[in-house]
Amino acid sequence: MHIPEYSQIVSPLYLVTLKKNDFHWGPEQQQAFAQIKQEIAHAVVIGPVRTGPDVKNVLYSAARKHGLSWSLWQKALGETRGQPLGF
Incomplete structure (x- = not known):
């Protein structure tokens, strides 16, 4: 979570x-x-890592005045929403 x-x-x-x-x-x-x-x-559940040619990994990052943040998401072919892997 x-x-x-x-x-x-x-x-x-x-x-x-x-x-x-x-x-x-x-x-x-x-x-x-x-x-x-x-x-x-309303917490986000962190999902398991999936592998394969139809899986896309996306890393988001942001720099703010008070710090940095990042999140790693994974989305498989046919899914409308990605699954978070880490923050």
């Missing part, structure tokens, strides 16, 4: 669980909790 920007989404939850911080559940934590539940419900 892959959830884009997982670490950023759950950051408010992680911060309140650190020993050096007092536990305080506020609006920011509630928003993060609601968002991660929604993301889990």
